Amino acid sequence: MIRWTCVLGLAASLIVGCARESADELFSKGAAAAHKQATYPQAEVHLRKFLDFYPDDPRADLALHGLARVQLNRHKFDEAVGTYETLVRRFPESRYADQAQFMIGYAYDLQGKFEKAREAYQKVIDMFPKSELNDDATISIRNLGKSPEDWFPVDSTSAAGGN
Numbered sequence: 528m529i530r531w532t533c534v535l536g537l538a539a540s541l542i543v544g545c546a547r548e549s550a551d552e553l554f555s556k557g558a559a560a561a562h563k564q565a566t567y568p569q570a571e572v573h574l575r576k577f578l579d580f581y582p583d584d585p586r587a588d589l590a591l592h593g594l595a596r597v598q599l600n601r602h603k604f605d606e607a608v609g610t611y612e613t614l615v616r617r618f619p620e621s622r623y624a625d626q627a628q629f630m631i632g633y634a635y636d637l638q639g640k641f642e643k644a645r646e647a648y649q650k651v652i653d654m655f656p657k658s659e660l661n662d663d664a665t666i667s668i669r670n671l672g673k674s675p676e677d678w679f680p681v682d683s684t685s686a687a688g689g690n
Contacts, residue, residue: 547580548576550577550580550581550584550586553573553574553576553577553580553581554573554574554577554584554586554590556569556573557569557570557572557573557574557576557577557590557593557594558570558574558589558593560573561574561593561594561596561597564600567597567600567601570593570594570597571594571597571598571601574590574593574594574597575594577590578590578591578594587617587618588614588617588618588621588622588623588624589623591610591611591613591614591617591618591623591627592614592623592626592627594610595607595610595611595614595627595630596630598610599630599633599634604634604635604637604638607630607634608631608634608635611627611628611630611631611634612627612631614627615627615628615631615654619654624654624655625651625654625655625658625659625660626660628647628650628651628654628655629647629648629651629660629663629664631647631650632644632645632646632647632648632650632651632664632667633667635647636667636671639672641671641672644667644671645668645671648664648665648667648668649664649668651664652664652665666678
């Protein structure tokens with residue numbers, strides 16, 4: 528009886544293992560689906576499976592970045608923030624880490640959570656001092672709560688012909 532239990536358990540494991548899509552398949556499907564709004568739901572499914580089954584794959588940071596972008600575009604702000612935070616925490620040296628930290632601020636900014644946005648943008652400056660996004664983070668902090676049209680006021684004297 529014990530032998531059959533082991534054999535059946537092994538057989539079940541083999542079937543489940545064979546049914547699982549490869550890392551390449553899941554990543555490719557998720558990446559392709561992440562480029563079209565109509566296929567965002569599929570992108571989320573494939574990228575989540577990829578991250579669940581292959582959390583240590585060298586592309587995990589890119590998968591997190593893509594998943595968070597899809598979540599943000601679908602207005603799933605809390606999920607997007609959580610995914611971006613995971614990327615920053617797990618892969619602080621990733622080439623996407625500074626972007627992820629910036630996007631945390633952006634997600635909070637979109638929701639009107641200006642203090643959280645300020646903190647997140649400041650972390651870009653503090654955690655990634657050489658990031659190209661430091662100027663953007665500084666400008667974003669300065670303009671929290673303002674419409675983009677008000678970010679760079681037009682100088683009326685120079686617009687009038689330079690008298």
